[in-house]
Amino acid sequence: MKSQGPRKNSHYKQGYYGVVNPDKYVGDISKVIYRSSWEERLMRFCDLNENILSWSNEPVAIPYYDPLTNVTRRYYVDFAIVTKDPNGAITKWLLEVKPSKQIAPPKAPTRMTDKQTDNYLRTAKAYIINQAKFEAAKLFAADKGFKFGIVTENFLFRQK
Secondary structure (H helix, E strand, O other): OOOOOOOOOOOOOOEEOOOOOOOOEOOOHHHOEEOOHHHHHHHHHHHHOOOEEEEEEOOOEEEEEEOOOOEEEEEEOOEEEEEEOOOOOEEEEEEEEOOHHHOOOOOOOOOOOHHHHHHHHHHHHHHHHHHHHHHHHHHHHHHHOOEEEEEOHHHHOOOO
């Protein structure tokens, strides 16, 4: 697990989550760090949902090959959870929290201004790296008996 606390000067909401059901959390409940409001929202969901049997955040480092730098790096998947469906089937998941726009290829700008070009290059690089991370996570998950999934705003903010 990452040893750092929340980063300062980030534009994302960050902090420590106060676990309500400590018997469900796997790990040290005094170090449950969220790095965005979306992660905090998923933590609350896992903590309070009776179909989530156990959960942890940033539970494992997964090696992945960064195709932009030709270097092997470590990727800390956001969550590991164990779920129970209505039929009693147990499923183990490794989950990543990402906006849907970060899991789809970026669209080239209609006008190639410097600002739009820079933004396109930045999002294209992030997309390429995310794809490498996700592929490594899928293989790692399958090897360990887990499924890999990406949680987006479509799940986090769906209407009930």
